[in-house]
Structure formats: C-alpha cells, structure tokens
Amino acid sequence: MSGLSETERAGCAEILKLMSNSDLLSLSDTVTNKLIVVENITEATASILSFSRNAEELLRRKKVHRDLIFKYLAKEGVAMPVNSEKHQLVKRTLELWSSGKAAVDERCRGATSDATYLKFEVGFDPQVLGQQFCQWFFQLLNSQNPSLGQQPQDWGPQHFWPDVKLCLLSRTDSEQIDEFLGAELVSRRLLALTREEHLLLSPNLEPRGLRALASPHGLVLVAVAGTIHRNAACLGVFEQIFGLIRSPLENNSWKIKFVNLKIRGQDALGDTEVTAPALTYNSSELQLLCS
Incomplete structure (x- = not known):
C-alpha cells in the first residue's frame, strides 16, 4: 500500500513528470531496491508512487532536484524565493498538500x-x-x-x-x-x-x-x-x-x-x-x- 495521500500522490506525479526519463528510471530502482523491473516511464512512475513510504521521503530523494520542486510550486501558484534551499521547498510543498489547496480540480x-x-x-x-x-x-x-x-x-x-x-x-x-x-x-x-x-x-x-x-x-x-x-x-x-x-x-x-x-x-x-x-x-x- 502506498503511504501517500490522494493529494500527495497527485502532486508527486506532477513532479515526476518534470524529471528526465533516465532519472525517473533510476529513482524507480532506488525506491524499489531493484526488486521491481519496469519497462517504461508509466510503470516507473507507478512503482515510485506505490513503494514510497511517505511524501517527504520521496521529495528528499537526490534525483528529485530542488529545481523540479521549485517549478512545481510555481505552477501551483506558490511564490518562493529563487535562492530557497531544497529543504525549504520540501517543507512548503508538504504544507501545500496538507492544506488541500493543491491540484485545482476540474470544477475550477x-x-x-x-x-x-x-x-x-x-x-x-x-x-x-x-x-x-x-x-x-x-x-x-x-x-x-x-x-x-x-x-x-x-x-x-x-x-x-x-x-x-x-x-x-x-x-x-x-x-x-x-x-x-x-x-x-x-x-x-x-x-x-x-x-x-x-x-x-x-x-x-x-x-x-x-x-x-x-x-x-x-x-x-x-x-x-x-x-x-x-x-x-x-x-x-x-x-x-x-x-x-x-x-x-x-x-x-x-x-x-x-x-x-x-x-x-x-x-x-x-x-x-x-x-x-x-x-x-x-x-x-x-x-x-x-x-
């Protein structure tokens, strides 16, 4: 079972879309300890979301670069200083997801x-x-x-x-x-x-x-x-x-x-x-x- 809430899962999926294919495949190997063999990007994304214990652990992975998190926050309408360190971006992202304001749905x-x-x-x-x-x-x-x-x-x-x-x-x-x-x-x-x-x-x-x-x-x-x-x-x-x-x-x-x-x-x-x-x-x- 995934340790991600529905909001966290949707947000993490958006961040994973910003990654290069090679980094995404590498991250899948890391998260699953190479126990899951994936054949494409879709399978790699699903494995990462399913086997991550929680959102913070996933965001702190080395392959999830700070620039990716910064771009995601900007897309969600969250203004952050351009010199923000990764741990600050991670903290703000988790706050966004816990507030329920992320990922505006189709009604909006x-x-x-x-x-x-x-x-x-x-x-x-x-x-x-x-x-x-x-x-x-x-x-x-x-x-x-x-x-x-x-x-x-x-x-x-x-x-x-x-x-x-x-x-x-x-x-x-x-x-x-x-x-x-x-x-x-x-x-x-x-x-x-x-x-x-x-x-x-x-x-x-x-x-x-x-x-x-x-x-x-x-x-x-x-x-x-x-x-x-x-x-x-x-x-x-x-x-x-x-x-x-x-x-x-x-x-x-x-x-x-x-x-x-x-x-x-x-x-x-x-x-x-x-x-x-x-x-x-x-x-x-x-x-x-x-x-």
Missing part, C-alpha cells in the same frame, strides 16, 4: 466537460473568485512553457471576450507600452510569454499580493503581483489586473474582458523585494478601474 478549471470555459462553483466572494481564477489562469498559461515538460492545457481565445484589450507595460532598460485588441491577438501575445519567451509567471496569492473587487454592474476586478522566472533565474516582477465578466450565452462562465500587465526587470527594481512582491496599486486606483 472549467464548466464544461472539456474544460473549455472558465466557471467557478463558488459563492460570489470576489476574493475567493480572484484566488481561484489566478490559480487556474497561471497554471494554464505556465503549462504552455516547453521547459516545464508538461502537457499544455487548453489555452486559446475562447477564454476572452471578442473585444478584450491587453495593455502591456514593460520596464527594463527602457519603458515600452504595447496594446493588443481582440481575443485572438491578446491570446497569442500572452501565449508568447511562456511558449516562445520561456517565461514562468509565479503569482503571490497571499493577501498582500492579491486583491479582488466587484462592481454593481457585474465586472470583477482581480489584481495580482508575482515574480517572473526563466529556468532558475528570477528576471523581475509583474503586476497584472484582469477584468472578468460572466457570459450569459456560455452558461454564465467567466471570461476575460481586459488585461493590464506591468513587467519590471531586475534593473528597474533597485532594492525592491522580489521574493513575494506586493501590489503597488491602491484601493482607489482599483476602484476607478472597476467603475
């Missing part, structure tokens, strides 16, 4: 059976909606990054209103503002961040990094701060504001009406804390966008 991923549209089965609490939306959105976007080695999820213009607008402000050596209009263009530009530029966006879902407001007219505003990574390097921070509106013609699923994305590179940050960035927008500024 989509309303339909093919998870095409965004709809949450939650009471209308803007903050809860904002947190679940960010978990869903950044998992979906980060899954397009080929360096993570995972199956890309269902990204596309169907998650946006046809007249959606993206405002992209980038501050690195200089400041650049670009605007994109329409579901197809906005979808492609955001996709390029992860698929072509190989960026990983790690949102800070703690209260200082996430805020959500609702207007009387049906618009929900979600603002989130986070860090931007490429492989193990932290490139800077971002702040992103989403405007969400229900689509009555698509089973009242939530779709994205506008996106404001502000990116600041390391050179533009100075002494700013980047490990768990906080929102710089105040409540009044957000209320103006919500009106």
Whole structure:
C-alpha cells in the first residue's frame, strides 16, 4: 500500500513528470531496491508512487532536484524565493498538500466537460473568485512553457471576450507600452510569454499580493503581483489586473474582458523585494478601474 495521500500522490506525479526519463528510471530502482523491473516511464512512475513510504521521503530523494520542486510550486501558484534551499521547498510543498489547496480540480478549471470555459462553483466572494481564477489562469498559461515538460492545457481565445484589450507595460532598460485588441491577438501575445519567451509567471496569492473587487454592474476586478522566472533565474516582477465578466450565452462562465500587465526587470527594481512582491496599486486606483 502506498503511504501517500490522494493529494500527495497527485502532486508527486506532477513532479515526476518534470524529471528526465533516465532519472525517473533510476529513482524507480532506488525506491524499489531493484526488486521491481519496469519497462517504461508509466510503470516507473507507478512503482515510485506505490513503494514510497511517505511524501517527504520521496521529495528528499537526490534525483528529485530542488529545481523540479521549485517549478512545481510555481505552477501551483506558490511564490518562493529563487535562492530557497531544497529543504525549504520540501517543507512548503508538504504544507501545500496538507492544506488541500493543491491540484485545482476540474470544477475550477472549467464548466464544461472539456474544460473549455472558465466557471467557478463558488459563492460570489470576489476574493475567493480572484484566488481561484489566478490559480487556474497561471497554471494554464505556465503549462504552455516547453521547459516545464508538461502537457499544455487548453489555452486559446475562447477564454476572452471578442473585444478584450491587453495593455502591456514593460520596464527594463527602457519603458515600452504595447496594446493588443481582440481575443485572438491578446491570446497569442500572452501565449508568447511562456511558449516562445520561456517565461514562468509565479503569482503571490497571499493577501498582500492579491486583491479582488466587484462592481454593481457585474465586472470583477482581480489584481495580482508575482515574480517572473526563466529556468532558475528570477528576471523581475509583474503586476497584472484582469477584468472578468460572466457570459450569459456560455452558461454564465467567466471570461476575460481586459488585461493590464506591468513587467519590471531586475534593473528597474533597485532594492525592491522580489521574493513575494506586493501590489503597488491602491484601493482607489482599483476602484476607478472597476467603475
């Protein structure tokens, strides 16, 4: 019998997907003391999950490198300092699994059976909606990054209103503002961040990094701060504001009406804390966008 809970088993399986085939086969031999002969990656994964005594033991194995755990946490929306040691990442992963907040299920991923549209089965609490939306959105976007080695999820213009607008402000050596209009263009530009530029966006879902407001007219505003990574390097921070509106013609699923994305590179940050960035927008500024 496996010593892993259902949540731990699902989380460990996600981490194992990030491993190279050779490391995975080697880990299977280690965990089973070479008593189980496996013929493929699927069998190796099953053996590791079945014969590991507990999640902590598996995470501490040498073949489970710290970068794999870091990538997994980022995919789950957990912001960690880029210089975190492996034991810190292991501890945070175990805390995540014990809290029951990992591996957002299909109810949060989509309303339909093919998870095409965004709809949450939650009471209308803007903050809860904002947190679940960010978990869903950044998992979906980060899954397009080929360096993570995972199956890309269902990204596309169907998650946006046809007249959606993206405002992209980038501050690195200089400041650049670009605007994109329409579901197809906005979808492609955001996709390029992860698929072509190989960026990983790690949102800070703690209260200082996430805020959500609702207007009387049906618009929900979600603002989130986070860090931007490429492989193990932290490139800077971002702040992103989403405007969400229900689509009555698509089973009242939530779709994205506008996106404001502000990116600041390391050179533009100075002494700013980047490990768990906080929102710089105040409540009044957000209320103006919500009106």
